[in-house]
Amino acid sequence: MNEQPHVAVESYLVGNDSIMASVASSSQVILPVAADSSSIGSVNTMDEVHYASTDFYIGLGLAVSSSLFIGSSFIIKKKALLKLASGDTSQRASEGGYGYLREWMWWMGVITMGIGEACNFAAYAFAPASLVTPLGALSVIVTAILSSRMLNERLNLLGSIGCALCLLGSTVIVIHSPKEEEVGSMADLALKMKDAGFLIYVILIILATGFIVVYVAPRYGHSNILVYISVCSLIGSLSVLSVKGLGLAIKETLAGNQQFTNWLTYFWLASVAMCVSVQLIYLNKALDIFNTSMVTPIYYVFFTTFVILASSILYKEWSCLGASDVIGNFVGFLTTIIGIFQMQLFRDVNISLYQVQRLVSRPSATLANADFSSSSTNLVDDYCMRQSNSNRRMVYT
Numbered sequence: 497m498n499e500q501p502h503v504a505v506e507s508y509l510v511g512n513d514s515i516m517a518s519v520a521s522s523s524q525v526i527l528p529v530a531a532d533s534s535s536i537g538s539v540n541t542m543d544e545v546h547y548a549s550t551d552f553y554i555g556l557g558l559a560v561s562s563s564l565f566i567g568s569s570f571i572i573k574k575k576a577l578l579k580l581a582s583g584d585t586s587q588r589a590s591e592g593g594y595g596y597l598r599e600w601m602w603w604m605g606v607i608t609m610g611i612g613e614a615c616n617f618a619a620y621a622f623a624p625a626s627l628v629t630p631l632g633a634l635s636v637i638v639t640a641i642l643s644s645r646m647l648n649e650r651l652n653l654l655g656s657i658g659c660a661l662c663l664l665g666s667t668v669i670v671i672h673s674p675k676e677e678e679v680g681s682m683a684d685l686a687l688k689m690k691d692a693g694f695l696i697y698v699i700l701i702i703l704a705t706g707f708i709v710v711y712v713a714p715r716y717g718h719s720n721i722l723v724y725i726s727v728c729s730l731i732g733s734l735s736v737l738s739v740k741g742l743g744l745a746i747k748e749t750l751a752g753n754q755q756f757t758n759w760l761t762y763f764w765l766a767s768v769a770m771c772v773s774v775q776l777i778y779l780n781k782a783l784d785i786f787n788t789s790m791v792t793p794i795y796y797v798f799f800t801t802f803v804i805l806a807s808s809i810l811y812k813e814w815s816c817l818g819a820s821d822v823i824g825n826f827v828g829f830l831t832t833i834i835g836i837f838q839m840q841l842f843r844d845v846n847i848s849l850y851q852v853q854r855l856v857s858r859p860s861a862t863l864a865n866a867d868f869s870s871s872s873t874n875l876v877d878d879y880c881m882r883q884s885n886s887n888r889r890m891v892y893t
Contacts, residue, residue: 567638
């Protein structure tokens, strides 16, 4: 009476050989089915790998296209501002005017930048962020090439090296930065927005931007390139977070979860409109005053840095970083600072690769004729002066 059920069944099966034989035969029938299911699983895995590979190349193409559009947009807007400056100077962006709003070329630049940003946003849906974000550096190269061709702007050798250092440092920062956490719903995002660290960051950004706009910009905006770019970058970090929040609302709505009845959706929409407007105003001021080949790389470095910082605070990503990633971020940031200082300190030095090649090609004559007793001259200036005097003697003879 107290015998367990499974013990009774086991004893019954042992005592009936016919039943045991049928069980064994049935197990042999089941084995081929298991093999077939594994083969089907392998086929599905191959399809998923092929699909992922296709997504990767789509994202790569979108990221490259984004850089081309964004880099070209700086040149188009700069040409519009130069055209406006040749007319009524009171309408210039640097003087507080908004005459560029009546220029069709400026609007073409805005549309071009919008297309580039749309491609960049779509690229994140197909390719990893570690691929898409560094490719944004291509826009700096595009701008530098087009500015020298279309705007007759000159970037000396040391400035070019500084740009390269900025790009290298920014790329290292992005590679070693933590990947952004995926947010599943607007409810999850609303909870993250209540975090004290993120609220403090937003308050500091607003206070710093207000201080720069009210006090620093009127005094140093026309002489220091970092003033207007700082405003664009600080507000830009908030605009990226707002765009991501708005994109999440649209994504949920398309999936069937209506989010346009959620007040947070309209908060993101208003935040995007306000932040982008501030960015455009102060970016136009920077482009109107300073060299485009200088504005673009510095803006890229500052904007990327603040976006990474804002994302890390909101999504709590730095807690999972290893020592190698921390060192990589530090080295990348230091490299970026060196590049910025090199561009700023040596931007007015008249030195080119051609001059360096001429100096290296005749080292013996240069060293023999150079005057090392004078501390006010250097080797390049002494060499160029002697070459100029030699050319004058040849003309007179």
